[in-house]
Amino acid sequence: MWWLVDGQQPKSHITGKTMKKHFLTLTCWVLLSLSAQATGDSLQYLTPKDTVFLQVDEMGNKVFLHHLEKGQTLYSMARFYGLKIETIFAFNPNINAAGPIPQGLSVKVPIPNPAVVKCRDSLHAREHYAPVMYVVKRGDTFYHIAKTCFGVPLDTLYKRNHLSSFIVHEGQCLFIGWLSTAGIADSLQIGNSLGVPTHSLSFIFQTEKAAGTMYSQNGAAYWQREKKGATDFYALHRTAPVGSVIQITNPMKRKVAYAKVIGKIPDRAYGDDVIVVLSPSIAKLLGAKDPRFFVEVQYFR
Structure with a gap:
């Protein structure tokens, strides 16, 4: 279980800007590889043990990969995230709607910005939320991520991630906030570009x-x-x-x-x-x- 809160995140004792850059990137991709297992379990589609790694697709949508667990279906997963099944197929043209859906299949899911809780004080009960991370892409700036992408105060994002500067690197993971394990209301999903x-x-x-x-x-x-x-x-x-x-x-x-x-x-x-x-x-x-x-x-x- 990897549960992040303000003031808690693994820190590097490696010195040097180059080493720190590679360490942050390596740490992020290690965590991504560890998350590339089933999301949720047979009873829940998302649990506090999961970590949601957001990335931005070519159409500007914030998406993450949900890995289907045994007993989970595309249709019920779509409902959990407030989506119609047609939208799931739209974001995943590689999935054949007529074919079998294998266990462990990685499904791209759009996550609307309002669904991400950015303020710790807004959490009703932390055991009902999963942490949300953002994977920095090429060309990103700290200001763009904080203000444009997520609407998080600069100092909040800075302190939450224990940064020593406002410079971010491709592949780096930033702790953004939390996503409710109760799912996403369909009224929030109307905003994605598809x-x-x-x-x-x-x-x-x-x-x-x-x-x-x-x-x-x-x-x-x-x-x-x-x-x-x-x-x-x-x-x-x-x-x-x-x-x-x-x-x-x-x-x-x-x-x-x-x-x-x-x-x-x-x-x-x-x-x-x-x-x-x-x-x-x-x-x-x-x-x-x-x-x-x-x-x-x-x-x-």
């Missing part, structure tokens, strides 16, 4: 059912695999009305996504077999690996 568009576009698609006739297509989808970091949820389509929302299904992965049509597919720009051009975010939600893959499309007009 949750908002997935929820809103799905809602729009359902409302469009009453306004028009449904059309279905099968064919190839195309996306620019080399384009990274984009978080837009859009598509180009030949006949769906511009501004409408279409539903795209990858039958091989059994994954569904929604996209807003922002224009027509340009003539002669793609082959006739391409029925939809997708943004990278949509393609990743659908588990696409190749620039072209088979999809089913539904839309209303």
Whole structure:
């Protein structure tokens, strides 16, 4: 059990800035490797014995890896963290929804900032919370982590981690706060970059059912695999009305996504077999690996 509170954290007696940097990084990755076991147990999805290591993904979401314990399922785990199962699949395109889910599977879970308790005085009972650490990434600054990422006072984060300077290093772990072992309210999860568009576009698609006739297509989808970091949820389509929302299904992965049509597919720009051009975010939600893959499309007009 590794339980961190203000004023308690392993300290290094190694002198020298270079040695200290390597020690902090090594310590963090050792702890990360130790945490790469089951999260929680057969009765709870998170216990005070667990440590939540947050990292920032390419879309700016704070995420951590939950390692499925025996008796845990993706569906009940999603509910515990206030998520819909579709969002779990969105964050984990490598998971095949149609296949078996092995014990010990590492599942990427978004953690909203309001769910992290930053003030020790706000804890109702410490035995009901797990410590939350943040893994510093390249380009991070102490100010950015404290103020922008988590909204923690600079002096609080400084003292909590027994720092000797405001310089942080890639791979270093910072003790941020605590996460309730009772789970996360779904009202807090609407803020992640996949949750908002997935929820809103799905809602729009359902409302469009009453306004028009449904059309279905099968064919190839195309996306620019080399384009990274984009978080837009859009598509180009030949006949769906511009501004409408279409539903795209990858039958091989059994994954569904929604996209807003922002224009027509340009003539002669793609082959006739391409029925939809997708943004990278949509393609990743659908588990696409190749620039072209088979999809089913539904839309209303």
